[in-house]
Amino acid sequence: MHKKTAASSKGHFGHLTDDLLRHVLSFLPVADALQTCVLDTRWRDHWRRATSLLLIFDQSSFPSSERFKQLAKLFIHLRGNSPLDKCKIVGCLDDEEERTYKNTMLLIEYALKCQVKELLLSVAVDEDFEFEPLILDVPLISQHLKILHLERFELKRSTLNFSRCSVLEDLKMQHCNIDARRISSKSLKRLCFTNFCFFPEEFHIRIFVPGLISLQLDDHNGLTPSPEYMPSLETAYVCLHNNFYHSCRGNLQDCEYDDCSCHAYPVDQGVLLHGLSNAVNLELIGDTYTELLIYRWDLECCPIFDKLKTLSLSEWFTTIDLLCILQHSPVLEVLTLKLDSTKKGR
Numbered sequence: 001m002h003k004k005t006a007a008s009s010k011g012h013f014g015h016l017t018d019d020l021l022r023h024v025l026s027f028l029p030v031a032d033a034l035q036t037c038v039l040d041t042r043w044r045d046h047w048r049r050a051t052s053l054l055l056i057f058d059q060s061s062f063p064s065s066e067r068f069k070q071l072a073k074l075f076i077h078l079r080g081n082s083p084l085d086k087c088k089i090v091g092c093l094d095d096e097e098e099r100t101y102k103n104t105m106l107l108i109e110y111a112l113k114c115q116v117k118e119l120l121l122s123v124a125v126d127e128d129f130e131f132e133p134l135i136l137d138v139p140l141i142s143q144h145l146k147i148l149h150l151e152r153f154e155l156k157r158s159t160l161n162f163s164r165c166s167v168l169e170d171l172k173m174q175h176c177n178i179d180a181r182r183i184s185s186k187s188l189k190r191l192c193f194t195n196f197c198f199f200p201e202e203f204h205i206r207i208f209v210p211g212l213i214s215l216q217l218d219d220h221n222g223l224t225p226s227p228e229y230m231p232s233l234e235t236a237y238v239c240l241h242n243n244f245y246h247s248c249r250g251n252l253q254d255c256e257y258d259d260c261s262c263h264a265y266p267v268d269q270g271v272l273l274h275g276l277s278n279a280v281n282l283e284l285i286g287d288t289y290t291e292l293l294i295y296r297w298d299l300e301c302c303p304i305f306d307k308l309k310t311l312s313l314s315e316w317f318t319t320i321d322l323l324c325i326l327q328h329s330p331v332l333e334v335l336t337l338k339l340d341s342t343k344k345g346r
Helices: 002-008 018-025 030-038 065-079 102-113 289-299 319-327
Strands: 052-056 086-091 118-123 134-136 147-151 153-155 170-174 182-184 190-194 206-208 214-218 235-240 281-286 310-314 334-338
Touching: 065 102, 086 102, 102 118, 147 153, 281 289, 289 319, 310 319
Parallel strands: 052 086, 086 118, 118 147, 134 153, 147 170, 170 190, 182 206, 190 214, 214 235, 235 281, 281 310, 310 334
Antiparallel strands: none
């Protein structure tokens, strides 16, 4: 058997199809994928045609940022602009003094040039879990990008205008600093904020995504974002924690603290509930009095939830709050009250 294999010059992977070989390569970091060129003549071009790439910086593979820079430029030069279905980039600082991500940005631009459809972006974290966010201050431009996940980024104003990503459907942000007055996209269908994103403390970010189907707002700092009219919304999950800056314990008219978030509250239209009024499935969570303020303020001008069929609320909603929502939910079928972390009642 050994002689037969050697004679055929196919090696251990000789009977695999080209498509299967490229699928195997999609699971390898780029540094490892490049080394497969020495296995056999068949492998020389397979990594160039792989439609899924892992461009990951870690200290075990790249002892210095200079080595990462060399590999990034070599990879771009050798691979060309072959189309990509999926690309994951975990970048690193170019150097400790400048604190920039020039080489990582180069890879991001390259992925967009390759018409990538799914782009997962993050930056490396050291052993102490400290990191410098990558500042993104220009809008992304792509007619092919459908899925975008951002982790450990600082997003400036123009970046959150996704009008030039005409087919973008899925946007997820984790550990991101968001500095903008508006997030906008006409194509977006799923939007998720999680794992301690930071919103401004001076104003409520407006979310203009009229085609949104699913919204998740969880684990954030700063003033609560304010979604605008979303007629296609099916599912919304909102969990407010103690890090939200809604600390008023008086009323909106008599608050004596100039820096209290109640002064940024849009009294006439509310913050959250009007934007969520078309949801079919809605879950509203708040752990203490402070977190529930935003819900209570909105309930003073409670909208009609004329499509709502499934509603889940935390135990901090009072009878008055609950009654108000029920009176404005004419087709509600299932109500879940989360009494604590282990019990649920219906």
